[in-house]
Amino acid sequence: MAWNDETYLIGEKVKVELEKDFGIVTRIDFESGLIYVLFKKMREVAYPYPEAIEENIIIPQVNKKA
Numbered sequence: 706m707a708w709n710d711e712t713y714l715i716g717e718k719v720k721v722e723l724e725k726d727f728g729i730v731t732r733i734d735f736e737s738g739l740i741y742v743l744f745k746k747m748r749e750v751a752y753p754y755p756e757a758i759e760e761n762i763i764i765p766q767v768n769k770k771a
């Protein structure tokens with residue numbers, strides 16, 4: 706898998722389960738298995754990666770470019 710395939714989420718808007726606002730993915734730590742999401746008021750929360758995406762806890766709001 707290419708580097709771009711795993712990191713396309715960085716900087717993208719995501720909807721997180723049990724959160725009312727959208728967040729932005731700031732980084733993915735492959736060694737620790739965490740994905741970090743930044744919310745309003747500079748609150749950053751870590752979620753397990755890739756389980757959070759596979760179990761639809763984090764839903765990417767990615768618009769595919771034609």
